[in-house]
Amino acid sequence: MQISVVIPLLNEEQSLVELYNWIAKVMRSNSFSYEIIFIDDGSTDGSWDTIEALADLDENVKGIRFNRNYGKSQALHAGFLKAEGDVVITMxxxxxxxxxxxxxxxxxxxxEDFDLVSGWKKKRYDNVITKNLPSKLFNAAARKTSGVKLHDFNCGLKAYKNSVIKNIDVYGEMHRYIPVLAKNAGFYNITEKEVKHQARKYGKTKFGVNRFINGFLDLISIWFLSKFGRRPMHLFGAVGVIMFIIGFLSAGWIGISKLYKLYHGLPNVLVAQNPWFYISLTVMMLGTQFFLAGFLGELILRSKRDKERYLIKKTTPNI
Structure with missing residues (x-):
């Protein structure tokens, strides 16, 4: 099979038939063999009924229905597991x-043998204040932090080699950072293509301003995971050891200073009355906790089990 089109959705009943007809027309006019996988992320309208009707009409249409709304990342994860095409398109x-x-x-x-091609909506039809400006700031931060030079990380229109989507784990809300996940997995041949953006025809957007806050938090997470996700001891252990040594040396200096003053008969105070004693003790305790956090992280990595992060309620018979 040449192409798998993976489409996550939430309450898009009005657009599904038109979208299917448009995709099918493009595929047939180019003589592509294809499949269209709709993932219904807990819709409360008639989206699933429409998907089932399309699957009955065309064997190339497949559907997955979640038990409830789990989010776009989980929907893409489910679609990627089922995709069989040599090239996988998301939209x-x-x-x-x-x-x-x-x-x-x-x-x-x-x-051209690119691992991943990300769409770039250079000309957008979204609200400038609530979407365009925050999106530019978000993308600039993502480029700086990840080292992946894309203009539009959050564009849903992307193309992948099958080997890419089978070797990355899209979880949480990491769908924004699939190019970064791909790079971290060793797929470096990543580029972008300017694509057409169209104004929404039906319904309203499912994303609010909070998605950018979540996006920046996820960016910090993925930066941390790319640097220390496989070896948490390298961060927590190192910080813990350094803090413990600093605290230990400080406590040692307090003790030596007290003995020196006692030996020379100088005015002295009890160790328990010296605030620096408690500071050094606290630093040693924090250092020990950081070290233990790194150690526990290593144990968790070695004992973790893969678990499904969503519950599929129903699928079409041909999937």
Whole structure:
């Protein structure tokens, strides 16, 4: 199979038939073999009924329905597990991503041998204050922190080699950082393509301003995980040892100073009355806790078990 199109969605009943017809037209006109995987992330409208009807109409359409809303990352994770195409395209279900981009994205992965091609919505039809400006700040921070030079990390329209999506773990709200996850997994041939952005035709956006706050927090998480995720002892253990040594040397200096003053008959105070004693003791205790945190992190990494992060309620018969 040449192409898998993975589409996470939440309450997009109005756009699904139009989106399917558009994708199918592009695929047939280019003689692609394909599958379209819709992941219903807990919709409360008639989205799942529409997906089932499309699956009955076209065997290339497959559907996964979550038991409740788990988030876009979990939906992509489920879709990636089922995708069989040599090239995997992700896009949103709100008709803001243009299926006409699929042939060029496919060619860049299949023929130019890119591991990942990320869409860049250079001209956007979103609200400038609530979406465009925060998005620019978010993308600038992501470029600086991750080292991946993309203009639009959060664009839903992307193309991947199958080997990429099978070797990355999209969890939490990390869908924004799939290019960074791919880079951390050893897929360095990443580029971007300017794509058309269209105004939303039906419904309203599911994302608020809080997504940018969550995005920056996730950026810190992924930076930390990329640096120390496999060896937490390298951070916590090192910080803990340094703090313990500083505290121990400080306590030692207090003790030596007291003995020196006693020996020479100088005015002296009890150790318990010296505030620096408690500071050094606290630093040693914190250092010990940091060291133990790193040690526990290493144990957890070695004993963790893979667990499903969502509950699938239903699938179409052909998946």
């Amino acid at each position: 949103d279900a709100d008709l803001q991503d243009n299926p006409e981009e699929i042939p060029e994205l496919y060619a860049m992965v299949a023929k």
